[in-house]
Amino acid sequence: MDTAVLSTGTATNSADPKAAPIAPSATDPLWWRSAVIYQIYIRSFADGNGDGTGDLAGVRSRLSYLRDLGVDAIWFTPWYKSPLADGGYDVEDYFGIDPSFGDLEQAEALIREALALGIRTIIDIVPNHISDQHPWFKAALASPPGSPERERFWFRPGRGTNGDEMPNHWVSNFQGDTWTRTTNPDGTPGEWYLHLFTPEQPDLNWNHPDVRTLHEDVLRFWFDRGVAGVRIDSAALLIKDPELPEVPEDAKPGEHPNVDRDEVHDVYRAWRAIADSYPGSRVLVGEVWMPDTERFAKYLREDEMHTAFNFDFMARPWDADQLRESIDSMLAAHAPVGAPSTWVLSNHDVTRPVTRYGREDTSFAFSTKRFHTPTDLALGMRRARAAALLSAALPGSLYVYQGDELGLPEAESIPLESLQDPMHFRSEGVDPGRDGCRVPLPWSGAEPPYGFTPEGASSAPWLPQPADWANLTVEAEAGNSGSMLSLYRTALSIRRSHPALGDGELTWLDGDGFGPESGVLAFSRGLGFVSVTNLSGAPVELPSYTRLLLASTPLEDGLLPSDSSAWLRTQH
Numbered sequence: 001m002d003t004a005v006l007s008t009g010t011a012t013n014s015a016d017p018k019a020a021p022i023a024p025s026a027t028d029p030l031w032w033r034s035a036v037i038y039q040i041y042i043r044s045f046a047d048g049n050g051d052g053t054g055d056l057a058g059v060r061s062r063l064s065y066l067r068d069l070g071v072d073a074i075w076f077t078p079w080y081k082s083p084l085a086d087g088g089y090d091v092e093d094y095f096g097i098d099p100s101f102g103d104l105e106q107a108e109a110l111i112r113e114a115l116a117l118g119i120r121t122i123i124d125i126v127p128n129h130i131s132d133q134h135p136w137f138k139a140a141l142a143s144p145p146g147s148p149e150r151e152r153f154w155f156r157p158g159r160g161t162n163g164d165e166m167p168n169h170w171v172s173n174f175q176g177d178t179w180t181r182t183t184n185p186d187g188t189p190g191e192w193y194l195h196l197f198t199p200e201q202p203d204l205n206w207n208h209p210d211v212r213t214l215h216e217d218v219l220r221f222w223f224d225r226g227v228a229g230v231r232i233d234s235a236a237l238l239i240k241d242p243e244l245p246e247v248p249e250d251a252k253p254g255e256h257p258n259v260d261r262d263e264v265h266d267v268y269r270a271w272r273a274i275a276d277s278y279p280g281s282r283v284l285v286g287e288v289w290m291p292d293t294e295r296f297a298k299y300l301r302e303d304e305m306h307t308a309f310n311f312d313f314m315a316r317p318w319d320a321d322q323l324r325e326s327i328d329s330m331l332a333a334h335a336p337v338g339a340p341s342t343w344v345l346s347n348h349d350v351t352r353p354v355t356r357y358g359r360e361d362t363s364f365a366f367s368t369k370r371f372h373t374p375t376d377l378a379l380g381m382r383r384a385r386a387a388a389l390l391s392a393a394l395p396g397s398l399y400v401y402q403g404d405e406l407g408l409p410e411a412e413s414i415p416l417e418s419l420q421d422p423m424h425f426r427s428e429g430v431d432p433g434r435d436g437c438r439v440p441l442p443w444s445g446a447e448p449p450y451g452f453t454p455e456g457a458s459s460a461p462w463l464p465q466p467a468d469w470a471n472l473t474v475e476a477e478a479g480n481s482g483s484m485l486s487l488y489r490t491a492l493s494i495r496r497s498h499p500a501l502g503d504g505e506l507t508w509l510d511g512d513g514f515g516p517e518s519g520v521l522a523f524s525r526g527l528g529f530v531s532v533t534n535l536s537g538a539p540v541e542l543p544s545y546t547r548l549l550l551a552s553t554p555l556e557d558g559l560l561p562s563d564s565s566a567w568l569r570t571q572h
């Protein structure tokens with residue numbers, strides 16, 4: 001993909017006179033099929049104003065870092081005005097930037113500046129729930145049961161004689177209850193409202209036309225400002241069975257009362273039509289956690305989303321057969337709908353790869369996260385390097401979560417009093433929560449704040465950084481050819497220039513002793529490119545090649561060591 005041809009355009013289809021006339025150029029309408037997308041958790045990327053929280057000014061000052069890393073797009077976790085009860089996934093104003101991050105003018109400038117460097121901007125859209133501080137919810141609380149203001153949400157009387165039993169027993173995605181009881185103006189207990197996440201995130205009622213109109217306006221508002229796509233939060237949860245029945249024990253696909261209901265596809269068809277009305281391929285990327293791959297692929301039909309996160313691959317253990325099964329099944333699921341797969345090793349919700357791959361259980365599950373799990377970080381780093389090359393060689397688009405390109409481990413010694421994640425608190429302290437993968441990035445220097453805040457900053461970073469990250473700063477790694485950053489830079493540069501990488505086909509090299517149960521994942525991409533990942537526990541011979549393009553660990557006597565990947569140029 002030649003990003004040098006990106007330019008700002010003038011197209012906009014908004015009537016909003018304040019909308020900045022910027023649009024990603026239409027020169028490469030299929031950019032999203034091969035793109036490398038870097039996820040920015042804005043609170044923790046770079047702090048421009050010294051208040052200890054990352055912000056738009058910080059990102060703008062580091063855009064050249066992202067250009068040099070070689071990414072095609074950035075995805076921002078929510079940057080909207082928010083009380084931050086769930087890190088911004090509790091939106092108070094979908095049309096405004098949180099003051100701690102900056103303002104709309106800065107966001108527009110950032111979108112433009114990034115685009116000028118060949119980097120498109122994707123933002124998070126949060127449609128399932130809203131902040132309890134949003135004017136709609138405040139109005140609902142101030143209005144009586146049965147009022148139109150309450151119909152935008154799921155308010156219900158309680159069960160039992162005094163209405164003090166919850167309307168049903170749905171379990172929150174953050175553990176615990178999904179219903180909170182309100183208090184009437186006279187102080188008596190009132191109705192209950194539904195929240196699949198925290199009580200500060202009331203669920204919206206997607207049967208209500210206002211809810212649909214609001215989100216369609218949100219899409220237009222940001223597309224008008226030049227965003228190239230949206231990542232759709234909790235995308236399969238929007239529609240609820242209006243009877244709000246208990247979850248049946250043996251719910252068949254499509255029968256769950258709050259997950260993956262068939263009607264949700266109408267929402268995305270409407271959104272796709274809006275995206276397609278803009279020039280330059282504005283993309284819809286779904287956060288769809290779904291074990292049923294056929295149901296998953298339905299979200300990617302040609303009139304719905306463009307891509308969705310491949311969490312199956314992300315959650316698999318470091319095991320050749322498991323990874324191969326995931327790769328095959330995910331590619332097979334995507335094929336009938338013609339959508340490219342995505343490849344994701346982590347994000348702001350899950351354990352950092354360096355830590356996860358250094359454990360006995362290398363799979364990921366929210367339910368098994370625990371404090372004090374023994375970890376071999378050196379082994380984890382070696383495998384994370386191998387996984388970086390493996391995922392970057394697979395067909396489709398690639399997501400890189402900020403800090404993974406530095407090989408940051410999960411920060412596991414954050415003092416309990418500094419933890420902020422509601423997942424931790426709602427588990428009554430059993431789950432360490434997600435703060436450990438959200439620690440502010442180390443840019444330079446030998447001690448915290450490692451250049452995250454500017455010289456003379458008034459505040460420390462919002463989450464404390466470990467004292468032993470001096471070798472993991474951008475500055476330290478940029479000067480070290482053996483660092484994770486150097487590996488990522490080289491890999492992304494090869495990926496960008498190699499015609500076989502990104503979107504396309506994969507062929508397993510099973511004939512060379514690398515087949516199933518060999519512990520080795522070897523495949524070719526197009527003519528002349530082979531990727532080999534060795535999970536066998538012993539060094540292996542490589543297939544014949546004309547040039548070693550890149551290896552995650554140096555070869556030993558010409559053999560690829562265990563827990564390593566190599567990219568090869570081969571004879572056609």
Ligand code: NOJ
Nearest residue numbers: 086089197233234348349
């Ligand atoms: C998924 C997001 O990635 C996560 O961070 C958030 O807590 C939930 N959705 C709820 O919005």
